[in-house]
Amino acid sequence: MLENYELSPGEKKFIGWHLVFGILALSIGSLFGPLQAFEHAGLDLYPYLQPLFKSYYQGLTLHGVLNALVFTTFFITGFLTLTVTYGLTRPLRYPKLNAVGFWMMVVGLVTTAVPLLMDEASVLYTFYPPMQAHWSFYLGLTLVVVGSWVEGWGFYYTYYAWRQENKGVRTPFISFSSLITMVMWQIATLGIAAEILTMLLPWSLGWIDGADPQLARTYFWFTGHPLVYFWLLPAYISWYGMLPKQAGGKLFSDSLARLAFWLFLLLSVPLGFHHQFVDPGVPAGWKFLHAILTYSVFLPSMLTAFTVVASLEYAGRQRGGKGLLGWIRALPWDDPSVTAQLLAAILFVFGGIGGLTNASYNVNLVIHNTAWVPGHFHLTVASAVTMSFMGISYWLIPYLTGKKLWKPKWAVIQSWIWFVGMIIFSNAMHVVGLLGAPRRTPLGLAPYIPEEWNGHLLRVGIGGAIMFVGMYLYVFIVAKTAFAKHAEPATVEIPVAEAMHDPQETPDWLDRWVPWLIGTVALILVAYGPQLIDQIANISLTSPGFKVW
Amino acid sequence: MTTKQSMHIDPYEKNWIRLSIGLLVMFAAAVAVAGFALGIQVPTSEQRVDPKTVAEVGPWANPGLRELSPGKYEAYVLAQTWQFMPREMTVPAGSEITFYITSKDVQHGFKLQDTNLNVQIVPGQVSKLTITIDEPGEYTYICTEYCGLAHAAMFGKLIVE
Numbered sequence: 001m002l003e004n005y006e007l008s009p010g011e012k013k014f015i016g017w018h019l020v021f022g023i024l025a026l027s028i029g030s031l032f033g034p035l036q037a038f039e040h041a042g043l044d045l046y047p048y049l050q051p052l053f054k055s056y057y058q059g060l061t062l063h064g065v066l067n068a069l070v071f072t073t074f075f076i077t078g079f080l081t082l083t084v085t086y087g088l089t090r091p092l093r094y095p096k097l098n099a100v101g102f103w104m105m106v107v108g109l110v111t112t113a114v115p116l117l118m119d120e121a122s123v124l125y126t127f128y129p130p131m132q133a134h135w136s137f138y139l140g141l142t143l144v145v146v147g148s149w150v151e152g153w154g155f156y157y158t159y160y161a162w163r164q165e166n167k168g169v170r171t172p173f174i175s176f177s178s179l180i181t182m183v184m185w186q187i188a189t190l191g192i193a194a195e196i197l198t199m200l201l202p203w204s205l206g207w208i209d210g211a212d213p214q215l216a217r218t219y220f221w222f223t224g225h226p227l228v229y230f231w232l233l234p235a236y237i238s239w240y241g242m243l244p245k246q247a248g249g250k251l252f253s254d255s256l257a258r259l260a261f262w263l264f265l266l267l268s269v270p271l272g273f274h275h276q277f278v279d280p281g282v283p284a285g286w287k288f289l290h291a292i293l294t295y296s297v298f299l300p301s302m303l304t305a306f307t308v309v310a311s312l313e314y315a316g317r318q319r320g321g322k323g324l325l326g327w328i329r330a331l332p333w334d335d336p337s338v339t340a341q342l343l344a345a346i347l348f349v350f351g352g353i354g355g356l357t358n359a360s361y362n363v364n365l366v367i368h369n370t371a372w373v374p375g376h377f378h379l380t381v382a383s384a385v386t387m388s389f390m391g392i393s394y395w396l397i398p399y400l401t402g403k404k405l406w407k408p409k410w411a412v413i414q415s416w417i418w419f420v421g422m423i424i425f426s427n428a429m430h431v432v433g434l435l436g437a438p439r440r441t442p443l444g445l446a447p448y449i450p451e452e453w454n455g456h457l458l459r460v461g462i463g464g465a466i467m468f469v470g471m472y473l474y475v476f477i478v479a480k481t482a483f484a485k486h487a488e489p490a491t492v493e494i495p496v497a498e499a500m501h502d503p504q505e506t507p508d509w510l511d512r513w514v515p516w517l518i519g520t521v522a523l524i525l526v527a528y529g530p531q532l533i534d535q536i537a538n539i540s541l542t543s544p545g546f547k548v549w
Numbered sequence: 550m551t552t553k554q555s556m557h558i559d560p561y562e563k564n565w566i567r568l569s570i571g572l573l574v575m576f577a578a579a580v581a582v583a584g585f586a587l588g589i590q591v592p593t594s595e596q597r598v599d600p601k602t603v604a605e606v607g608p609w610a611n612p613g614l615r616e617l618s619p620g621k622y623e624a625y626v627l628a629q630t631w632q633f634m635p636r637e638m639t640v641p642a643g644s645e646i647t648f649y650i651t652s653k654d655v656q657h658g659f660k661l662q663d664t665n666l667n668v669q670i671v672p673g674q675v676s677k678l679t680i681t682i683d684e685p686g687e688y689t690y691i692c693t694e695y696c697g698l699a700h701a702a703m704f705g706k707l708i709v710e
């Protein structure tokens with residue numbers, strides 16, 4: 001049924017606009033990454049950015065907000081629009097509703113960008129009070145989040161309409177997993193919604209005198225951890241539901257893929273205290289509970305590792321790969337979209353191991369707020385996720401524009417460049433972090449740097465330089481493709497992997513929402529309820545705002 | 550349309566799941582032993598203070614070391630943009646020091662290099678951690694949370710003699 005389905009030109013355009021804003025944000029936000037890396041290596045280019053950009057921290061705020069919040073949210077809502085409608089083979093139920101959501105996000109982006117560019121909001125992408133940004137920064141972020149909710153509601157209406165038309169049919173996997181991603185996001189973002197609407201926005205407008213910085217952290221990390229699953233799950237949708245097809249194979253297990261997504265819904269939210277292991281205002285017992293829950297969310301990732309590798313192995317063997325590892329070489333490494341996602345998955349293995357370390361309660365004391373942490377999440381969000389999105393865009397942009405990808409060979413090279421740069425960069429960041437180097441710090445200005453850090457900091461700079469090349473080669477390739485005047489027409493088929501077993505055989509309880517939603521809410525109430533009640537009941541709005549940059 | 554309701558799991562995958570669960574249980578046991586038996590503890594909620602007055606009244610009005618008994622100290626540290634008070638402290642080797650740290654303005658961090666002491670400093674809260682240092686030397690404590698323009702210059706020194 002899928003083969004004949006084609007998105008309308010209007011839908012393609014709509015998704016395309018998501019990518020335009022997302023990739024534009026990525027290309028501006030990424031400018032600062034190499035500058036930070038060079039600064040660490042002893043080459044401080046910030047004096048030359050005056051008066052356009054005032055400080056390392058203005059740049060770091062732009063880097064975090066544009067890359068981790070804006071690029072991801074725009075790309076993901078666009079991609080999910082595709083996976084929901086194409087998977088269900090039906091158009092959006094209320095396209096205008098989705099358009100409203102999207103343009104809200106754009107207005108929010110502009111509203112956030114203005115204070116950021118004017119150095120009125122250099123509070124980093126975690127915006128911890130009592131550092132206080134201009135109110136428009138908080139308002140803009142709120143609009144981006146609410147806009148993404150509205151797009152999500154549009155997905156739900158579409159799903160509901162499909163369900164009426166297709167009773168008893170299993171929801172196609174790519175749509176099913178997209179809907180779970182969106183539901184998880186809407187539950188998760190209640191944390192920053194509460195933080196901004198009940199505290200930061202009225203406080204920055206002067207309506208209340210003080211903020212409660214500890215409660216704000218608790219709200220923030222209620223959202224902050226599932227945020228990383230909001231980035232990751234769309235990559236998983238591609239790894240489970242699309243990559244096997246691109247590699248010439250099938251999805252190994254439809255039911256375990258679905259189970260993994262339910263477990264992510266269930267377990268993504270109630271473990272945010274693992275970002276607050278060293279916070280003073282959270283009881284240690286609650287931190288320990290969240291540490292254990294964090295281990296449990298590792299399980300669906302292990303399921304994913306197995307299913308994705310098994311699907312790829314099947315593909316490699318179908319292509320004639322022999323022996324224990326020969327199937328790896330037999331995969332289509334000349335396809336830039338496949339290469340990008342395979343390399344993304346390899347880097348993610350290291351990211352996963354590091355993540356387990358971070359989550360390990362008292363082991364966190366060793367690495368908290370050190371360079372180890374950005375070393376870790378450049379393997380996850382900046383590699384597993386970003387490289388997967390790059391790989392997706394290598395077929396998606398030709399699909400949307402009808403133009404062939406500009407020089408696929410260069411696109412393959414692009415992935416390898418990023419991969420090599422990232423290995424150097426992230427290894428150096430991990431090591432120097434273990435030696436005690438703090439994150440969020442222009443180390444060139446720090447008076448306490450021991451000699452032994454310098455070699456590693458140099459490697460941070462070298463890795464960053466290679467990543468710089470990898471990033472802008474990507475931007476160049478997709479821009480060349482999208483804006484080509486005389487490109488060859490592309491005939492792209494959206495890759496949707498078949499499952500080895502008919503999805504209709506997948507048990508019914510893996511396609512039913514109500515029990516899983518009840519479980520999710522119940523677990524959140526157990527893991528967060530008592531602490532939230534306690535911290536809110538004892539709220540003390542004593543901290544006035546500070547502008548210290 | 551078939552409606553088979555059993556879930557098919559490959560035998561290899563079953564073993565993989567068992568192995569994963571086993572590993573995670575082991576990790577959980579390891580951090581539990583380290584945390585509760587060996588006492589490598591994370592901070593817990595301690596007490597609240599008013600960040601607007603903490604620099605004027607109470608123990609942080611006069612930050613620094615207090616000797617409780619020979620070899621046993623309390624260190625009251627006040628973080629502010631962009632310095633720690635006190636900037637330097639000296640204790641004999643083998644001392645047990647309990648830190649009580651708070652901030653009078655924005656959030657900061659406190660990491661005592663080459664030890665496991667690492668804590669977030671949140672205005673309105675008191676971060677308490679205890680450590681014993683046997684090895685003589687100069688230990689720097691650095692600010693590990695972005696706290697404004699001169700954050701990179703915020704550090705102090707604990708001298709263990």
Ligand code: HEM
Binds near residue numbers: 035125438439463
């Ligand atoms: C172009 C290559 C890139 C380089 C060389 C780079 C380098 C860096 C460095 C050195 C830091 C640490 C700064 C510090 O702690 O003082 C950093 C922070 C960060 N990077 Fe990147 N980065 C790059 C791309 C990306 C991408 C693609 C993403 C996400 C999609 C990303 C997300 C982040 C985030 C979220 C932070 C933390 C900001 C904060 O602490 O507030 N980076 N980056």
Ligand SMILES: [Cu+2]
Binds near residue numbers: 657696
């Ligand atoms: Cu500080």
